[in-house]
Amino acid sequence: QTVVTQEPSLTVSPGGTVTLTCASSTGAVTSGNYPNWFQQKPGQVPRALIYSTSNKHSWTPARFSGSLLGGKAALTLSGVQPEDEADYYCLLFYGGTQLWVFGGGTKLTVL
Amino acid sequence: EVQLVESGGDLVQPGGSLRLSCAASGFPFNIYWMHWVRQAPGQGLVWVSRVNTDGRTTYADSVKGRFDVSRDNSKNTLYLQMNSLRVEDTAVYYCVRLEPDTVTTDYWGQGTLVTVSS
Numbered sequence: 001q002t003v004v005t006q007e008p009s010l011t012v013s014p015g016g017t018v019t020l021t022c023a024s025s026t027g028a029v030t031s032g033n034y035p036n037w038f039q040q041k042p043g044q045v046p047r048a049l050i051y052s053t054s055n056k057h058s059w060t061p062a063r064f065s066g067s068l069l070g071g072k073a074a075l076t077l078s079g080v081q082p083e084d085e086a087d088y089y090c091l092l093f094y095g096g097t098q099l100w101v102f103g104g105g106t107k108l109t110v111l
Numbered sequence: 112e113v114q115l116v117e118s119g120g121d122l123v124q125p126g127g128s129l130r131l132s133c134a135a136s137g138f139p140f141n142i143y144w145m146h147w148v149r150q151a152p153g154q155g156l157v158w159v160s161r162v163n164t165d166g167r168t169t170y171a172d173s174v175k176g177r178f179d180v181s182r183d184n185s186k187n188t189l190y191l192q193m194n195s196l197r198v199e200d201t202a203v204y205y206c207v208r209l210e211p212d213t214v215t216t217d218y219w220g221q222g223t224l225v226t227v228s229s
Contacts, residue, residue, distance in 0.1 A: 001172065034214035038156070045205070045222060046156060051215040089156050093214060098169045100146065100158040 002026055004092050006103035011111055012080045020106045021072040022090030028071035029092060035073035036091040037066055039084075040105075046089065050075060077108075085110040113137040113218045115206050120223030127196050127227070133189040133206030133220055141184040144209040146216065147191050149202035149225075157202075161209065162189065174200075196227045 003025040012018040022035060029035060037050040048057055050066035053073065063081070067074045073090055090103040119131040133145070147159040160170045160180040168180050179192040189206050203222040210217065 036214075036216045038216075040156075045219045047219070048215075048217045051217070052213055055213070055215075057215075057217060087155075091156075091158065091216060098161075099171065100161060102148075102156045102158055105155040 002094060002097075002099070002101050004090065004101045004103040006088075006090060006106045008104070009107045009109065011109045012077070014080060014082055014110055016080050017076065017078045018080060018108065019069070020075045020077075020088055020090075020108070021069065022074070022092065022103050023072045024092060024101075026094070029068060029073045031068065032095060033073070033092040035066065035068075037064075037073075037075045038089045038091065039086045040089065041086045049088075080110055082110050084108065113208065115208065115218055115220035117204060117206055117220045117223035120204065120225045122226045122228065123196055124229050125196060125198055125227055128192070128194045129196065129225060131191040131193070131204055131206075131223055131225070133191075135187045135189065135206075135208075138208070140182075140187040142211075144211050145180075145182065145189045146207040146209055147178075147180060147189075148205045148207050148219075149200075150205070150222075151199075151202040154202075159204070160191070164211070193225070196225075198227050201225060201227045 005023045038046040040046040054066040089105045114136045116134045162180045177195045205222045206220045208218040
């Protein structure tokens with residue numbers, strides 16, 4: 001059973017920078033896992049932010065960026081805004097099994 | 112405008128069956144893969160299944176053998192047949208679009224609630 005692990009919670013000050021990570025129990029996350037990132041605010045439908053590691057959707061604010069960092073997928077928020085307070089989920093693809101797995105999510109608090 | 116509208120969620124007893132539908136519009140449904148994703152109350156997102164354009168499917172271990180995803184490209188509709196339902200299947204079920212060339216998961220439906228309880 002493949003497990004994808006994210007930080008359960010992080011806190012950042014307005015205007016600050018924070019990096020959320022996404023690790024795989026099978027080893028290093030690579031571009032072949034096509035990491036996707038999603039934001040979900042309370043009571044709302046998840047919204048896609050990043051696809052294929054680092055690509056932004058047309059609606060993704062410029063302060064969000066994706067990368068690979070130390071064997072993990074990473075989502076960095078630079079110049080955090082109060083409205084960025086939300087749950088963030090990563091999604092990884094495993095080509096060998098053709099399965100997808102979400103991380104457990106990171107609750108980001110802006111304080 | 113891309114729209115995904117799920118329906119079919121209901122209260123069902125353990126061991127029962129239910130079929131969810133997802134009506135797609137605003138894009139060429141036949142060239143996109145589709146996911147089903149679920150979220151139990153107060154919990155995180157869980158990937159359930161994926162169907163390719165030609166109907167090939169994959170499933171999470173937790174639903175394999177009980178759930179069956181299908182699509183009717185002539186009706187622009189995605190389905191999820193859920194059998195042998197368990198209390199732990201209680202969740203909001205979302206259909207989600209997947210662009211196969213860039214492996215992009217982008218648009219989500221609003222979700223439909225399935226409650227499994229006696």
